[in-house]
Amino acid sequence: MRKFSAAVLRLWVVPVVLAVWELSTRAMEQPFFPPPSKILATMGELWFSGSPATLFLTDEALGNFPHSVGRLLAGWVLSGVLGMTFGVAIGRSPLLYRFVDPIIQFGRALPPPALLPMFLAIFNTGTKMQVVTITFGVIWPVIFNAADGARHVDPLHLETARVFRFSRAQRLFRVILPSALPKIFAGLRLSLSLALILMVIAEFFSTEGIGYQLRLAQRGFQLPTMWGTVIIVGVLGYLLNQLFLLAERRALVWHSSARRNPA
């Protein structure tokens, strides 16, 4: 019961925003800005009017949402693993950093939509191409933050590690990574919502998924459906972020306790 009321307290801002949104769009009477009640009705009809056996999800929802989320997570996890490895490596090796820095800076300034033709040429449309697009688009904040985090390790901690004759692996896992963790988490959290964005873009040129649905709605001037997909993406982002924060809190609790008693 207390948990429930805490959740209510935390989400009070949602009905307020919805009410303001509803009133202002009603006042505007613009087809480009339909009121949220109309958007929600469209969403319900399209995606949430299925049978109880499928949790009320329609075939349309089931045929699109799970695929999208799967690809999103695959791309994000891949970019997390690769980005962390690479980021820590260049954070700890100034020489490697000097070699690859211009390439990284160049790569992350390239708009991913402009690289889609290349990914399409290599992988054709499909899950592989979409996962690669997502990974490419979201890996930069992870690399960046991991490198910065690994570079700025407290010298006192490193000194301690040296005194205690830590092996390379121990130094990495017990000193460098824990110290870089807050920054790595900041990068991962950024890349999670970026991954949603990339997912939508990559699906524009496919034949199913949330991005495909958005593109269809845009092309057909179906503005309530278009807003509906935007809301789905937003809600998905909120939920993923909540899950992420939960995981992060666990990881960083360990981190802060580790920090209080170094080594």
Next chain:
Amino acid sequence: MSGLRRRLRVSAVLLTATALFAAGCGGGGSDKSSANAGGLEKTELNIGMLPLPETAPIQIAIDKGFFKAEGLTVTKPTIIAGGAAGMADLLSGKLDVMHSNYVSAITTAATGVGKIKVVGEAWTAKPGNFALMVKKGSPIKSVADFKGKTVAVNTFKNVAELAMLSLLKTNGLTPEDVTFKEMPFPQMQGGLATNQMDVAFMPEPFYQTAASKDGAVLVAEPFAGPTADFPIAGYLVTEDFAKKNPKTVAAFQRALVKATEVAISNSAEVEAALPKYTKIDRATAELMVLGGFSTTVNATRLQRVADLMTDFKYLPSKFDASSMIYSGSAS
């Protein structure tokens, strides 16, 4: 925009950027109307168009001074994004006149997204303007072979897809028999070669280049039979703009017709205009068939587009297309 004006804008931009999100207030263009000899309500016209061969008459009218002769100032056409974003430019007043394909225009009018009027015709499909292409050596020899294949179109739910659906029906296939995929025209040639799709809906000069460079094969013309002489695109204004500026609209129409007549009678003028607003060079332009320029909006043909859209569920019900054709005092 001049450097000075841009600098003056900086502070305003900073303010609006912070304030505008949550507020979501509507914006509108300011009218720069002034008294003039011809009695035009508005002399400065912002024309938005896609960089396609069909908009050559606008460039010709600028170059030959046809707009100027009517008392209109058109400096440089604005290149627009297709679809809803472009339509938003017209409806929000950033543009006065906009080149648009008829499917988008009819959707906008029929679904109540915006009240618009067609004030001129841009393009009617003629043989050789569009082609359905397959890869060299493809087993697909006719439209009947499209069953179970993937067809690339430049935009979903638009002219290309509609023409395809009609063509499938003529050949005894249903919309479910093919999968549509969206792909920009410049990528289609490579897409075919690397099997990203089986069939590509391509306009000229793209299909000619695909044929000469990769040996792509033309299987069929999309605009034939029931879709022969299919009206593709026209010029739009908002109903509000048409009501307030009838003389300006009439002046625009006169200049457009004059330029279109030049484009029809002298293809060298088109070839000279194209490199000015597209990246189609002169050599490529000379390979093109062109010939789809048209000076009149044909109500019967436009109605055929609307009826096809109703048949294939682009529109929920029948729509009277003649209601969107501008019939002002074009004296």
Next chain:
Amino acid sequence: MRLIPRALNSALVCGVIGVVVFLCLAEAAGRLGIIPTAAFPLTSTVLVTAVKLTADPDFLPDVADTFIGWALGLVATVVVAVPLGLLLGSVPPIERALRPVTEFLRPIPSVALIPLAAFVFADRLEMKVAMIVYASTWPILINTIYGLRDVDPVAKETLRSFGFGPLAVLLRVSLPSAAPFIATGIRVAASVALILAVSTELLGGGSDGIGSFIAVAESSPEGLTLIVAATVWAGLLGLLTNGAFVWAERRIFRWHTTKTGAAQ
């Protein structure tokens, strides 16, 4: 460490070697058919086209337009996001209350919003700046919040015990301590802003910028090579601006780098 030739101590030498190796690999991928040349131009073709673009009288002004939009957008973003981040980071109840809204807005793709923004903004530069602010606020906001969380509590306590108010603690301890985080956030935001500038020009229409150059290039069968070459310029712009940021960060945060003995 003495095995490494002295030349490799130079960031420039290493960077050039790195880029050359990368370009050779990319060229090889095209020549060996890993990236089919039918669908994507060879690296050498792209580079030649990119160089040729400098002779195109339309292109350099486009690059300048993109740069101006980017710079204005980034300044506006910093003005909005840093104070907001400081507020949310130092007053957790506000952060918690607003979190549903920020977390909802954050993943919404700007490509979905551009058609709607096109309706709201009467001026294209304003629209570009607004889209940049929307998308690039998040890296700065989140990094600022994380940076404030990482502030040494002892230092804050110390200042408080000397009778300093919350604002003084924020400005004297929290802000300097979070500054490197914020700087990283701004650097990430800078590249997001560049992507947004180009995308808004491309998807929102208009006649200025690399994005609209790409839109025009779509009219030509040679368009893909032109588009990729124009994208290379966007990448170069990112490379240069990032270099400027790194240089500035080094000067400003020299104390921080020495304090933590930057990766020696």
